[in-house]
Amino acid sequence: xxxxxxxxxxxxxxxxxxxxxxxxxxxxxxxxxxxxxxxxxxxxxxxxxxxxxxxxxxxxxxxxx
Numbered sequence: 001x002x003x004x005x006x007x008x009x010x011x012x013x014x015x016x017x018x019x020x021x022x023x024x025x026x027x028x029x030x031x032x033x034x035x036x037x038x039x040x041x042x043x044x045x046x047x048x049x050x051x052x053x054x055x056x057x058x059x060x061x062x063x064x065x
Contacts (some may be wrong), residue, residue: 001057001058002057002058003031003033003036003058004036004047004058005031005033007051007053007057007058008033008051011051011052013050015030015033016029017050018047018050018051020049020052021046021050022043022046022047031055032047036058036059044058044059
């Protein structure tokens with residue numbers, strides 16, 4: 001599983017581009033990269049649509065304990 005930041009960087013996308021797409025500040029988006037659990041489902045779907053990835057690529061655990 002990759003982090004949100006890793007996927008964004010691998011696609012050459014800046015934080016500000018995603019933030020503008022979501023209608024939030026770059027600082028708010030940066031906080032989501034640090035703590036993706038603070039995002040709503042709608043926000044997670046918007047980020048994944050922008051980055052062309054699945055929600056499960058970023059937000060689901062790769063192992064269940």
